Amino acid sequence: MWSPFWSVPAACVLISLLLGLFLPSLEKNLSESTLDFVFAGGPDAAREVLGTIASATISVAGLTFSITLVVLQLVASQFSPRMLSGFLRNRVVQATMGIFLGTFIYSLTVIRNVWTNDEELTGFVPRASVSLAFILVLGCLGFFLAFIRIIMGSMRVANAISEIGDETVALAKRLYPIEDAEVDPSMGPGWSPSPGDPRESVEANGHGALVWINYRRLMTWAERNDAIITIDRSVGEFVLTGQPLLRVWWDGELSDADIRLIHSSFEVHTERELHQDVAFGLRQLVDIIDRALSASVNDPATAAQSIHEIHRIFRHLVTVIEPSPYMADDDGNVRVVHKPQSISEMLHEVVAEIHYYGTDSALVPKLVENMLDDLEAAAADHFQSAVKHAQEIWEGKTEGPDTIRPENSEA
CATH class of the missing domain: 1.20.1270 (Substrate Binding Domain Of Dnak; Chain:A; Domain 2)
Incomplete structure (x- = not known):
């Protein structure tokens, strides 16, 4: 409110x-x-x-x-x-x-x-x-x-960029746990539907960017009704009225009250926001880089400041454990299957877009190369392949992020 x-x-x-x-x-x-x-x-x-x-x-x-x-x-x-x-x-x-x-x-x-x-x-x-x-x-x-x-x-552009970086890092620390020796990235239950399992689709009742999902409410409803919810949309995606939003796997039938409760668990706004959307913070910084490197602005120093903030954000992200797509109740039964934002895909998209606009700059290439070298040294084992793939994107050895998929799907 x-x-x-x-x-x-x-x-x-x-x-x-x-x-x-x-x-x-x-x-x-x-x-x-x-x-x-x-x-x-x-x-x-x-x-x-x-x-x-x-x-x-x-x-x-x-x-x-x-x-x-x-x-x-x-x-x-x-x-x-x-x-x-x-x-x-x-x-x-x-x-x-x-x-x-x-x-x-x-x-x-x-x-x-x-x-x-x-x-x-x-x-x-x-x-x-x-x-x-x-x-x-x-x-x-x-x-x-x-x-x-x-x-x-x-x-002051430096203050504005730093504030975006601070908010994004704070959100990343809240959403992603730091990897330690006692936690295995592959731990956790899994689930997949069987052919013929009964399911019911719920469509979006509005249009806009998906900025927030109330997972606790969905988990409570699914546990109470002995159902499994698979969310088809990820935070940050743009949804249209009538598009499939999620599917409910159970033997019952959704009532109007159930559909209203499910819809109330999804917050859709006209613009993305930094509630659960780490990629939106990176999107703002990349936008600043694109504008700063345009011929009409030609401000490489601003682009460099944004790259430093992106480096700071990914310096934390490559050391964390990506959340499992399977969310289980206290008894270990999977109740919600969602689509968490992939850190690997975020890194690939950022590097690809900076590569598209910044390769002709005298300042940007060296900064990005230093960033990727540092990320490779700091990254956890399950992010090493993602960082190396980002280096290949920067060197022009791949076509771009459209052909990229998460390297660490087991996480």
């Missing part, structure tokens, strides 16, 4: 609205002496302070939104359009928009409770509420400075 850009600003506005409604009501039950340490002005001063805060915060919120649009345009044109999602996911950007909008709503809500009685020259001023508005203004200033820092950093 916190993934969309508007989620944090919407939460800030809702909280501010509730505070503006209930905090002045609580103050009416407190004595004046209790609130001597807060705002000491009268009704007119309170109205002026709250009105100034409301007008200033909404103006700066508009400025912040305008700056965000300009930065998004620059990022899309200079680096890659696929980097926009990373900028919009930044919590500082979201919180900055949220606190400005929240302060605006809070000030307008509190100002309703400031009133005077001209005949008795008395009135009510929600002093603590006005003081809280002033504290929110200080928070707005702090977040605005942090926002400017994020903007300046996002416009």
